[in-house]
Amino acid sequence: MENGVPPQRQSPESDQLADRMGTASDVEKASVLVDHFAAATAGPPSAWVDEFVSRVEEFGLSVRQIRRAATDLAWLARKNGQGYLDETDRARVLAAGNSHTARLCLAYIQGQRLRFDFKFAQLHRQCLDWLTEFDGDALVLSFAAFAALGARTSNGPSMYQRAVEAPDADDKSNQVLLTGINFADHLPEQPQMMLTLSDEMMARGQENAIVYYRRATAYRKLGRFEDGLYEIDRAIDDLGPGDVLVHEQFTQERRSIILAQDLQKQIERNTQAVADSITAQVDERIAAASAQLEQRLDEASLRLAQRVDVAQEMVSSGLLKMVEILGLFVALVGFIAGSGAVVIKSHGLEERALSMLLVVGGSLVFFALLRLVTTVGRRRVRTER
Structure with a gap:
């Protein structure tokens, strides 16, 4: 006895574990440890964590083997409703041997428990x-x-x-x-x-x-x-x-995939229907706008044609007036020239007075005719406008 703690004796189960570990391959050793401690995961952590750490060090398991065994046992502990490791559990395990491997085992077990939850x-x-x-x-x-x-x-x-x-x-x-x-x-x-x-x-x-x-x-x-x-x-x-919960989780994912696929198809159908409806409405409005635009273009073309006709008639009328006025001026020049000759050839005072009256009368008649031509032209333009 040392420090009041009795020496621990190897139990038949421990001897059997040692025999199994001695004959197991490196791939099998983690599974052998899990089988050995599986039942103990239904109790408190002290029922298996302490011995698990000591056995890992005793059998010299590699880091990969420790990970496999710690992960599987932590999962079983979760399924069995076992609590998390607390400071008391940690202190107890490390009191037996505060080694790097012991601390790593505790980190793996606690980490997986927290990860699973x-x-x-x-x-x-x-x-x-x-x-x-x-x-x-x-x-x-x-x-x-x-x-x-x-x-x-x-x-x-x-x-x-x-x-x-x-x-x-x-x-x-x-x-x-x-x-x-x-x-x-x-x-x-x-x-x-x-x-x-x-x-x-x-x-x-x-x-x-x-x-x-x-x-x-x-x-x-x-x-x-x-x-x-x-x-x-x-x-x-x-x-x-046998793993009903995981199977239900998988089937739920399958239902989610099918539901998402159906929803995507429905969205595509609705999107296509909305697109077709919008396209039809746009086409209808474009057709109506095109008809209105064509009608306005026709009206504008008609008004333009009318204005062109008016302009052409105004130009023609203007040219005609110019010809008429020019004719009047030519007639006036001829009249003045003839009258001048008559005046020059007149011998007596009476003849010259009559000649002058003739020139004045002819000029008045010319200006009356010019006034008449321009006045009629303005009235015609106002009427056509």
Whole structure:
């Protein structure tokens, strides 16, 4: 006995776990640990977290193996309604061995629990502490990106990029990122980010039903409904029996895709109907406006033709008047010339007086005729106007 604490003895279950771990391959070791602690996740965290941490150190599990085991056990703890790790649990575990591996295990378990319940703000506060020690760890970076994307903070995209480019990124860290992007609907490039990451995961052999499900969501948001139906059907086919909640979530996504597709078709039909109606109304109004314009053009042409006729008649009348006046002037000149000759040839006073009277009388007659011609012309112009 040391410090009043009795030494712990190996139980038959622990001996059996050691035997199984000794014969298991590296790929199987995480699953063996999950099977061993699965039942204990129905109790408080102290029922399994302490021993899990000690067993991880005892068997020397790699970081990837720890991630797999911690993620699966955290999911079982959530399904069983187990509470989150508190400071008492953390202090108890670290009192037994405050190692880097122990602290990393606690961060993985708590991070996955908060991630599964979408506790963005609480996870963000936890990541502030974890990043000081595990800044290069892909899963811890994924937790930080998940919290930032879900909380819509400005550093979400940059944290996401750091996590994607982390050298030790694996399927567990990428799954956290894929779920985080699903909540980042404030980013215009969100659907394409989901497809890009899922393409990389599938190229690395990390595809599963959840990956197909996320791809279906991305295609639905992009309006590529046939691609979305193909991916969600792959997700449903890949899902194992018994997980009713996940199956219902997948079928709900399928209904959402079909509903969005039907809504898009209805919008297109209504848009086409509205477009046809607007086109018909526009054509009708254009035809009416064209008829009115043609009528106005005809009226304007008629008025222009009338004015041209009036102008032509005025010009003709003016020319005629000019000819008449010119004729009068020629007659006057002839009359004056003849009268002058008569006056010159007159010998007596009487003859000259008569000659002068003749000239004056002829001039008066000429001016009377000129007055008559110009007056008649003005009256005709007023009448025609």
